[in-house]
Amino acid sequence: MTMHRILTTTLGCALTAVLTTAWSPAPPAKPDPPAATVATYNGPVRGAVHDGYRNFEGIPYAAPPVGDLRWAPPRPAAPWSGVRDATRPASACPQPAGEVPGGSTDEDCLHLNVTTPDGAGPSRPRPVIVWLHGGGFTTGAGASYDAHRMATRGDVVVVTVNYRLGALGFLAHSGLPGSGTFGLADQQAALRWVRAQIGVFGGDAHNVTLAGESAGGYSVCAQLASPAAAGLFDRAIIESGPCTGRPDRPFAPSSVPLSTARATGADLAAKVGCGSARDVLACLRRVDVSRLLTDQDTDQQPSYATPLLPSDPAAAIASGRYHHVPVLIGNNHDEGNGWAAGIIQAGNPVTPDTWPDVVAAFFPSPGQAKAIVAEYPVHRTDGGPVFGAVIGDADFACPTARTDDLLATQAPVWRYEFADENAPPLTSGTPPFPLGAPHASELPYLFDLGGRPRELTAAQHRLANTMIDYWTRFAGTADPNGPSSPHWSRQTVLSLVPDHIAPTDTTLTRHHCAFWNALG
Secondary structure (H helix, E strand, O other): OOHHHHHHHHHHHHHHHHHHHHHOOOOOOOOOOOEEEEEOOOOEEEEEEEOOEEEEEEEEOOOOOOHHHOOOOOOOOOOOOOOEEOOOOOOOOOEOOOOOOOOEOOOOOOEEEEEEEOOOEOOEOEEEEEEEOOOOOOOOOHHHEEOHHHHHHHOOEEEEEOOOOHHHHHOOOOOOOOOOOHHHHHHHHHHHHHHHHHHHHOEEEEEEEEEEEOHHHHHHHHHHHOHHHOOOOOEEEEEOOOOOOOOOOOOOOOOEEHHHHHHHHHHHHHHOOOOOOOOHHHHHHOOOHHHHHHHOOOOOOOEEOOOOOOOOHHHHHHOOOOOOOOEEEEEEOOOOHHHHHHHHHOOOOOOOOOHHHHHHHHOOOOOHHHHHHHHOOOOOOOHHHHHHHHHHHHHHHHHHHHHHHHHHOOOOEEEEEEOOOOOOOOOOOOOOOOOOOOOOOOHHHHOEEOOOOOOOOHHHHHHHHHHHHHHHHHHHHOOOOOOOOOOOOOOOEEEEOOOOOEEOOOHHHHHHHHHHHHHO
């Protein structure tokens, strides 16, 4: 096993530990709340009434992708008779144990959840935010994101979505329609459901913002670049999932050519005993989900050079071939620190002596490692933060800046940097160095992850409220500004810090990004 594979496997395990701690469902502690019934096109659903909002969980937006529909484009959900219970989440899409305790092997997973504020109804529709979860295209679930604070404070309807993951979402094989993009096709099916049916929940079907974080943010990029997504959303929010991600920068999401995905699919078919079958796809459709999860590749990405995604999103955006909608985009100040800490804790110290080998594991091209070590020197005690800075700059901060520059030539763009150096940790235990504002640390300011609100200081609560105000005003009007928040200029990067929201000095970032751009 290469050093690169050892370290990327380690970072995956480290991040899984973070997600498990932060997003495990909270145990029930209260009696069932009152119910509310809404009539959808497929049949009535009964959700739960809470203080200030209603919640409808586990609503099918597509048919179960089972049997012959495994690795098929999503089909419409069948109607049902009677009232469907929507007071509890449905199954997550198949995935290893991690964010979803025990994992999931249930392919009947194409469901979404709707949170709607009091007062919203067909006669008074509210802006809609459709949220795509992160998780490296291998883990995650819409139900992990309790959106009631966003819905009630921002007076918006929030929809969180499950989509197919791992090999079930992104397998590619010669002769298989939809190869490499089934998970993206699911997202589009959910957006079509929103356009058609969100009105009965009080959402404005003509005012839809597509939002996501990490792999969910990159999914937003893919939908911006997908011709099939034309007309399905009106604005976009991209958190820590820059559209210019690259497979050779493995900490951030990216896409791969269809030819690469087909080779990966052939390897999977061979692993599960279908490589020499007369009908490889029929054989694969008979393989147990648990076997697919065990044998699928650790890395999963959507494929481009496909009908749904003709070009790599980076190339599409650079050439202007994308949907020109307003965009709110950003990253966290210390994106790479969580991965760096996990790798160090797994027994891979970063010292002046080991630093060149660690860099070379991720940047094997001749000359690159030496240049990076010179640009980011490690001294006696700062190996972790320096490693985190390399990951953060190379995979997130500079690609986000590049994405901002490309998008801003065609559409309005607002860019932020979440920089609360005391953001509450997403995992228990003591890290080897202070993590600051690492990957995903902004999420508890917007959502109650797993239904559990994080412990925030009074200043952090004010920041959370301001962030929700920015996000939801952008969803409503395509401009995050309002009378109750510091002004956010499109010509600056807004630093989000408790009680100090202001434009940030980007001099150092520009310097480092010039280095990474020159490095290639």
